[in-house]
Amino acid sequence: MKQLRTHLSSLDGLTDAMVQQTTDWALINSGTPNLDGIARVAAAVLPSFEALGFQAKTLPPAAATTVNRDGDIVPLTRGPVYHLSNRPDAPKRILLAGHLDTVFPADHTFQYVHLKGDKLHGPGCADMKGGIVVMREALRCFEASPFAGEIGFDILFNSDEETGSHASSPTHEHFAQKCDVGMVYEPALPDGSLAGARAGSGIYTFIVKGVAAHAGRSFHDGRNAIVGAARLITAIETLNGQRENCTLNLGTIKGGVASNVVADLCLVVLNVRGRTPSDMKWIDDNVRGLIGSENFGPDISVEIHGGVHRPCKPNEGGTLALFEAVKSCGAELDLNIAWAPTGGCCDGNNLAAAGLPTVDTLGVCGAYIHSADEYALKESFVERAKLSALVMMGLAAGEISWPDRV
Ligand SMILES: [Zn+2]
Structure with a gap:
């Protein structure tokens, strides 16, 4: 693992650029029902992955229903799932997942971003536009490494995670079957801890x-x-x-x-x-x-x-093995990676339930998500991108063994 670390140096000094990128994306409102806003975020996010050699596709939302105010069961209107992939014939694949939506509707008062000390405050800065920036920079670093040809990626960006992924979880479950490891970019806690077992x-x-x-x-x-x-x-x-x-x-x-x-x-x-x-x-x-x-x-x-x-996400089997691998990568970077069970849920629940070993809090460190006090820790952007890139390189180089599917 030690020599893999030398391939991470391209991430040094990127903090300001990553903070600026997160700021730009967080200033576009993308509350789940704001389909125009989600499309605008997608139009900003996708080209920056296509520039890394990924092919983008827009997949329609799955049919889902809701109850309207008259008590009638009616179709649920949600945005699409955006899929990006590279090297379709690679023998091993990593599924990277993020969501473009936030909990803040278009008329919410929390529509500004400001940097105060070591905290970047703004809607979605932690959950999860900052996480998508971490994912992209980790990929940029990985794709420039000598191990890039060894594995392929599928990336899913959904539009309805914050309301339960009712129109996107079938797509997640489909790609979970085709991949070997799941990495999701929900925020970690301010002390760097990850969510372990999920309710x-x-x-x-x-x-x-x-x-x-x-x-x-x-x-x-x-x-x-x-x-x-x-x-x-x-x-x-x-x-x-x-x-x-x-x-x-x-x-x-x-x-x-x-x-x-x-x-x-x-x-x-x-x-x-x-x-x-x-x-x-x-x-x-x-x-x-x-x-x-x-x-x-x-x-x-x-x-x-x-x-x-x-579904519940127990921390066992391949998922626990993947946590251990992330922890050992953290140790290489002088990061103490711990995890604790949580009553919260995310797309990691659905990926793990489909048999994919998944760690789902690989985004920035932050707190007070879903509130107007939400922030991302500035210093965590580069640190977390290095962590992800090292996990990718470790798997691709054979330094980390691929965990068993559940
Ligand atoms: Zn989230």
Whole structure:
């Protein structure tokens, strides 16, 4: 590994350029529903990878549905998945993944970037436009090394990671089957730690329907969907605490039109988390079982939309071997790479569930993501690009053994 380090010197001194590139991309709003903004980010990002010899393709989003405010299940509008690849005949392939979207809608007030001390504040600076810059510079360094011809890359940039990758996870699962290692550029923690095991997650929308009526003239003809939803919520809440590591969070509720109308519609959204596949099955069975067995009131119907969309990501087998390889590369660079389990999820969950050994926090170090305090640590840009490039070189040069697929 020591002599591989000599090939990393082209990354020295790039901090300012990487910070500037991140700033330029972060100033383009790309909240998940802002398809124009996502297309503009793609138009800025893709040519800089094509310049490294990658072929770009735009893949349409997979069909997915959502529930609209009227309680109807309708098609979900999402941006495409952008795929870049090189050396299609290479015997070993690395899948690199990032997302172009952020959690900040176009009308959010957090639309500026500023460097304060060692922190680059801005929407997506850590999650993950800074990560995409790290990925690109690592690739630039790798592609100029003597090992470049040994392996090929597939890169996926999706447009809907922040809302659960409902229209992109089939594409991730497809390429996960064709590759040998997954590297995802979500941010690491400020101390450099990576996310190890990840929880699984599911989102359920309950469409509770009753019968509308005037609250004064014909109250008894009405069937109140809000009351039905209250019974449902109480039943769901009884599941919390029944099984360790399983949580069910009632996130939003919307129902009713006016105080003098018996509400005929109420929408309840639930987010669930568990640590193992059997946790997720327990949650799913129990949530669906409630709908079949409970009575929410006469003439009240409850329909479920959604389910588990992020399978659990245990840190074991090939994934753990890959973590160990990243740690040993970190040691070569005087970086102490640790990892800890998290309740958060990302595309790494879906890649690992498809059998691909995956480390998913190879981006910049940063904190307060998904808030207006988000920042990326300036000094982590070059350091993390070196880490990724060394992992790529280690695999390509045979210094790191390719981990077994799960
Ligand atoms: Zn992210």
